[in-house]
Amino acid sequence: MNETIPQLRSYDELSLDAAFVTLAEEVRTAGSGDPETFRLHWLGRKQGRLKLISDAWLKSAPAEARKPLGIRFNQLKQQIEEALAVAAAAPSAPATKGGIDISLPGSVRAPGIPHPLLKTMNEIVAVFHHLGYSTALGPQVESDFYNFEALNFPPNHPARDTQDTLLLAGQQAKPSRDRLLMRTHTSPVQIRSMVAQAPPIRIVVPGKVHRNDAADTTHSPIFHQVEGLCVDTNITFSDLKGTLDHAMKALFGSGVKTRFFPSFFPFTEPSADVQISCIFCSGAGCRRCKHSGWIELLGCGMVDPTVFASVTAERRKLNPSDDAYNPAKITGFAFGMGVERIAMIQHGISDIGHFYSGDMRFLEQFA
Ligand code: PHE
Numbered sequence: 001m002n003e004t005i006p007q008l009r010s011y012d013e014l015s016l017d018a019a020f021v022t023l024a025e026e027v028r029t030a031g032s033g034d035p036e037t038f039r040l041h042w043l044g045r046k047q048g049r050l051k052l053i054s055d056a057w058l059k060s061a062p063a064e065a066r067k068p069l070g071i072r073f074n075q076l077k078q079q080i081e082e083a084l085a086v087a088a089a090a091p092s093a094p095a096t097k098g099g100i101d102i103s104l105p106g107s108v109r110a111p112g113i114p115h116p117l118l119k120t121m122n123e124i125v126a127v128f129h130h131l132g133y134s135t136a137l138g139p140q141v142e143s144d145f146y147n148f149e150a151l152n153f154p155p156n157h158p159a160r161d162t163q164d165t166l167l168l169a170g171q172q173a174k175p176s177r178d179r180l181l182m183r184t185h186t187s188p189v190q191i192r193s194m195v196a197q198a199p200p201i202r203i204v205v206p207g208k209v210h211r212n213d214a215a216d217t218t219h220s221p222i223f224h225q226v227e228g229l230c231v232d233t234n235i236t237f238s239d240l241k242g243t244l245d246h247a248m249k250a251l252f253g254s255g256v257k258t259r260f261f262p263s264f265f266p267f268t269e270p271s272a273d274v275q276i277s278c279i280f281c282s283g284a285g286c287r288r289c290k291h292s293g294w295i296e297l298l299g300c301g302m303v304d305p306t307v308f309a310s311v312t313a314e315r316r317k318l319n320p321s322d323d324a325y326n327p328a329k330i331t332g333f334a335f336g337m338g339v340e341r342i343a344m345i346q347h348g349i350s351d352i353g354h355f356y357s358g359d360m361r362f363l364e365q366f367a
Helices: 013-030 035-043 049-059 063-089 116-129 158-162 188-196 237-252 305-316 339-347 360-366
Strands: 141-143 180-182 201-210 222-232 258-265 268-277 294-303 331-338
Touching: 013 035, 013 063, 035 049, 035 063, 049 063, 116 201, 116 222, 116 237, 116 339, 116 360, 188 201, 188 222, 188 305, 222 237, 222 339, 237 258, 237 268, 237 294, 237 331, 237 339, 258 294, 268 331, 294 305, 294 339, 331 339
Parallel strands: none
Antiparallel strands: 141 180, 201 222, 222 331, 258 268, 268 294, 294 331
């Protein structure tokens, strides 16, 4: 629309013929683009080329030239409309009309994958499923009773200081055992499962846990654990050792060794920390195992009779003669492991923050 208006020097028949032949030629050669653009260009009400030219030429035309000019402009308009009709009927380029251009590369849709944490968690759970364990779950918003009291952490006991707890607001009016908090470990599901079900019990409990810890390269205030509980007649510490030794070999390779170090948890007695021989240096000593040859991986122990007593007290609210968890008849073991820590060791990841960043460059490596 920025083209200049052609000059018309004289209004005799010959000059008019020549001028309109040029315009008709312009219409003919410009007709192959988008029909709507073409229409606006020529026939637009205010800025259309036909209007601009006819305004300019008619304004300066002597009276006797107006009629032949008008006739010629009408012919030109017809030619424009014909060109428009031809353009509108012609099939457009495939790209603009939804046709398929089979020469273009296809669009690749990447399938989703499990998050690396979920993958490791599923791997751990699968090892125990193969041993006959089933999965149990529990709430993340938990009561003081299930998270602490029933697990032999009495109110105000210093053992609670080992798990810096996120408490829900507005709980002060409730009795201490009913106050809500974010569970600090998956162990409350031990209690919930035993209250709900008589022995034998073999469960694994994957889930999120929360602690008021400052985030750094190895800590996150929300992380994941897999808990295990086995209660039956004649369960001994050697069953615990054999089960966890098998699980560590299944997760890290049959070459790893395990060792059990004395430890303390209020709800197990005796308690132990399980270490595996360093998978990076095979025990020779390196930076990752702090030159000890061993990596500490999980906590475990034999279920403390005090825990069975709490469970029995709960079960007797429903059945006063319940004796299913009499420690003279049954024993059990429990264990708990951090999923992040295991995934970091499996994949040689040095910063826990990568798991939560959502950075595709990190996540894609697990596809
Ligand atoms: N719940 C403990 C923790 O979070 C781990 C544990 C589970 C220890 C079961 C012994 C038995 O530290």
